[in-house]
Amino acid sequence: MPPIHSTPYFQMDNPAILSLLRPTPGEKHRKSTSSSGGLLRMFKLFPMLTSGCKMVALLGRPRKPMLKDSATTGTIFGYRKGRVCLAIQDDPHSVPIFVIELPMLTSLLQKEMASDIVRIALESETKTHKKKVLEEFVWAVFCNGRKMGYSIRRKQLSDDELHVMQLLRGVSMGAGVLPSPNDKETVTADGELTYMRARFERVVGSKDSEAFYMINPDGAASGPELSIFFVRSN
Numbered sequence: 001m002p003p004i005h006s007t008p009y010f011q012m013d014n015p016a017i018l019s020l021l022r023p024t025p026g027e028k029h030r031k032s033t034s035s036s037g038g039l040l041r042m043f044k045l046f047p048m049l050t051s052g053c054k055m056v057a058l059l060g061r062p063r064k065p066m067l068k069d070s071a072t073t074g075t076i077f078g079y080r081k082g083r084v085c086l087a088i089q090d091d092p093h094s095v096p097i098f099v100i101e102l103p104m105l106t107s108l109l110q111k112e113m114a115s116d117i118v119r120i121a122l123e124s125e126t127k128t129h130k131k132k133v134l135e136e137f138v139w140a141v142f143c144n145g146r147k148m149g150y151s152i153r154r155k156q157l158s159d160d161e162l163h164v165m166q167l168l169r170g171v172s173m174g175a176g177v178l179p180s181p182n183d184k185e186t187v188t189a190d191g192e193l194t195y196m197r198a199r200f201e202r203v204v205g206s207k208d209s210e211a212f213y214m215i216n217p218d219g220a221a222s223g224p225e226l227s228i229f230f231v232r233s234n
Helices: 015-020 028-036 039-043 052-059 105-114 159-167
Strands: 072-079 083-089 098-105 118-124 137-142 146-152 172-180 191-206 211-215 226-232
Touching: 072 105, 072 159, 072 211, 083 105, 083 118, 083 159, 098 105, 098 137, 098 146, 159 172, 159 191
Parallel strands: 118 226
Antiparallel strands: 072 083, 072 191, 083 098, 118 137, 137 146, 172 191, 191 211, 211 226
16 A cells, blocks of 8 residues: 555645545555446546436436435536536535535546546635635635646536536436536537536544545445545644
């Protein structure tokens, strides 16, 4: 099992993030589970998932979540030629507790997923501690140790974001392509509207740090494919 600083993510040297990091699985173990699939692998196949909107229409009908547990719902979505958004919900039917447009293109995130392990870190430089860490507005965004830029948390959902949340209201996990909100067609000038939704284990490190670890739907014993960290600088 390689130490953290021998991985491509050593640039994420914030002590709060390091305290939340989980060791990645060894190469031998990773090879033994590489055929198990996973949502990130589905996310890479978006050009082949153009019929995903039909599946979403069927899955969106239930009034109750398909899986009843304490896992948090996380959704990554965006037009292929546009920026990617992140939404976090207590469950697929609840109002998102956190929504942000990340300063990176959807296509770039798909390239990062080629490494099979993606770590997204959001760091707030706010000095006050009167708010919960997820209530902060301005965030510096890092992906696999590289700074991508700054983003501001949404105070309210945009029309496109509300459209995605409504379509996926009955979906606990999955990946695919959604119809656009305007013309209900799959492909627009900005490309296809793609999404990946998964369940996440939420870990509170302190009042200034939280982490979300994706729960692999196939039950593989390997480490999370996607981890999201929220840290407030002291």
